[in-house]
Amino acid sequence: MSSNFYALIMAGGTGTRLWPVSRQTQPKQAIELVGNRTMFQHAVDRLNAILSPERIMVVTAREYVDALEAQVPDIPRENFIVEPMARGTAGAIGLAAVHLGHRDPEAVMAVLTADHYIRDVDQFCRALAAASQVAEEGHIVTLGIKPSFPSTGFGYIRRRERVRQVDGFDVYVVERFVEKPDAARAAEFLASGLYSWNSGMFIWRIDRIMGEFARQMPDVYAQLQEIETVLDTVRQTEVLCQVWPQVRKETIDYGIMEGAENVVVMPVEIGWTDIGDWAAIYELHQSDEHGNVVVGSSHVGVDTSSSFIRGSKKLIATVGLEDVIIIDTDDAMLICARDQAQNVKLIVEQLQKDGRTEYL
């Protein structure tokens, strides 16, 4: 990879649909959901072949930073960029871009996620290398995921003509970004063959993204400039804490991508899975002959099939169950129909409403 290529791992999310393992103090990216590595560790591991730890940046929230730092001891502490409070992905990415531009004005930056699983890491790395070439030329590159079903849970990217090919990857001009569609439109999108899922992974030159901030979000750009002037000075924390609460909350998609110039999409097939809920995690595992996945738990089952059982210490016995998710933790357990895994967030909402903060 070129010597000015850097990755930024977005690690600030929460993940209420993965309760009771995911909690406020232990968010989705900080927990082991696939194998014996956390999602954040997976996100770092994926880059091993192409980036040294010094060139991996992380943006996260104050309350998660200690846990995340401990998980990746090779990444220098100064590479962790901490938001005083969440301001949406636009703010988080802008803050990281300012830090990175301060360090290397020529940087090419890949914005990556910690809450997706990528099965084909080799292909992912090849895609990043190809995308970095395209980004070097001044394009804003998005990695698009080939839709495997008419999902209503992702944003879509509609492409226009192909502009080039790099190392076997096609690169298309983006016609437009589309927010999460309803089922009928999602089916149309899938049938047309012209749409990719928006993976939330972007590759661009620092000067290009800062230029887009200046043009499309001049207020935030000014705030970012104010922060940049004091970076690496004693006033850094003070200014950040003054400025940040005033930054408006916005997503990178709505704030920048939809109106950006010279945006291209590079569709990739890298075994990408959104780790959105327990049903998705079940799908990532190899199941036994009854279709069951049992993780870290002592399980005894009678007439149990197509179920996901993740335990802690307790013996879990099941009788006559199909398509059920069972998640046991020290203080709370979830039993959920597999096709209703999305609704686990309603449990978290109910606990919030009831003021049962000990379980949040």
Place this chain on the structure above:
Amino acid sequence: MSSNFYALIMAGGTGTRLWPVSRQTQPKQAIELVGNRTMFQHAVDRLNAILSPERIMVVTAREYVDALEAQVPDIPRENFIVEPMARGTAGAIGLAAVHLGHRDPEAVMAVLTADHYIRDVDQFCRALAAASQVAEEGHIVTLGIKPSFPSTGFGYIRRRERVRQVDGFDVYVVERFVEKPDAARAAEFLASGLYSWNSGMFIWRIDRIMGEFARQMPDVYAQLQEIETVLDTVRQTEVLCQVWPQVRKETIDYGIMEGAENVVVMPVEIGWTDIGDWAAIYELHQSDEHGNVVVGSSHVGVDTSSSFIRGSKKLIATVGLEDVIIIDTDDAMLICARDQAQNVKLIVEQLQKDGRTEYL
């Protein structure tokens, strides 16, 4: 009640279908399954109105006696008859009859169970009073339960002509006892109107039951006689421990009732329920507007109905469940389809096979 009426509560069973609450060291009768009293306490409480504690006998196993004694401090310690090992209901009842006959040769004895629930305690007491009158006259009386469905899980009693009426209770000559039938025969039995379920509750004079032992099980009768000669002597324990291992295992139904003379059945409607499994216990509770029963647990549910949740300390969250039984204990939890509650015994069998005695 007449001054020589006594009750014997059979409290020696185990109850593997109520795992994980019921364990080897904490059998079905020793645990709270309905309300805040154990099944054994319920069995004693039911007799409050008609019997003083001094006239309630208990037969149980060595390993349960301490726990059971502690639950009913009013019952004298000497009223607990302890079998050195299980020898079936014939042996247990014979041993208790020998003790009781030694104490009161004129005794009328009601054999009662600790593993059934009886909703209408008043009617139950009236039935016992009526049955004791019939027993005084020399009949072997069985309490029959009017079948509410074609159960294949109970024995049946077929009646012949009515011989008398006592306090509003009809008393019929027993034509025969029938072991657990298959579904087709159970349906026939129900349709005929001539059958009662065998409740396992019997009322008789001591001399009558000992006479039946002498006639039908002379070997056991001789062994019981040998024990009787040393009751209240220093040799009591020694002789019991010598004799008891040789007593043959037999049920009272097969060993005595099926061949007994002058047997009558008194059908009763007392809200009798076999506490055979968790589904039966669910049925005994008043459910909420979603059909759920939640016992002693902190539960939060989304789209959950017709389910039984019994917890200990842990928060139990459910999403998208119907007809499920969830039983949480400190070291083990059960999640079971409500219509497969009978199969919980297969879990216990599996644990036995795996040598996981800590969960038994």
